[in-house]
């Protein structure tokens with residue numbers, strides 16, 4: 564696990580028994596295996612090479628290392644991240660596990676998730692899309708517009724915002740989930756734009772944010788207000804491929820984890 568870049572955060576929350584949550588994102592699996600067709604295999608090899616360049620681009624842009632550990636195969640990174648998650652009390656995966664949702668990507672993701680021995684929430688990334696995902700598997704959780712894992716005194720709520728839209732139904736479901744007052748960790752793929760991350764995120768282009776763009780539905784902004792206050796204790800996001808941790812409002816932070824394909828991961832100690 565010394566190959567991973569682990570950042571730890573303490574989130575004190577009264578009334579929650581201390582627990583550790585592991586969060587990673589953007590592994591961008593480009594898998595092939597014995598069941599892959601020659602065409603699938605060729606495309607996966609090309610995309611794997613492409614992601615060597617893309618991950619290096621993001622890492623170098625943000626001053627992160629690009630050594631052997633960071634450039635390891637995405638399937639190896641996934642297994643390292645899952646192994647760390649198994650040392651925690653719960654896991655949150657904020658999308659783009661798969662790059663293309665090929666049959667081999669699905670097999671690799673499912674095999675990885677099957678190794679998890681802790682409760683987890685996995686949300687859809689823009690590289691995945693709910694309609695492409697099969698039913699009846701562990702990864703099918705990513706098809707759900709809203710997913711919930713109850714850890715007793717803390718709940719993990721996954722929100723599919725992979726198309727940068729919060730629907731009225733999703734908003735109503737989140738409102739209902741928060742109305743109970745249980746401390747809540749919200750997981751989404753595309754980060755929210757906030758006053759504190761404006762300088763870092765706005766200039767990346769609207770592809771990288773879920774607020775303040777032409778045609779942004781009012782539900783997106785209402786959602787941001789809703790998760791800016793108790794009982795929400797943290798919002799976890801991915802998609803940016805760089806680390807971006809900023810206050811949303813009132814002491815609630817959005818924790819954007821950098822790309823899992825180079826081994827980045829967050830560990831949160833939540834509770835008291």
Ligand SMILES: [Fe+2]
Nearest residue numbers: 589659802804
């Ligand atoms: Fe990504």
Ligand SMILES: [Fe+2]
Nearest residue numbers: 659688689802
């Ligand atoms: Fe993404």
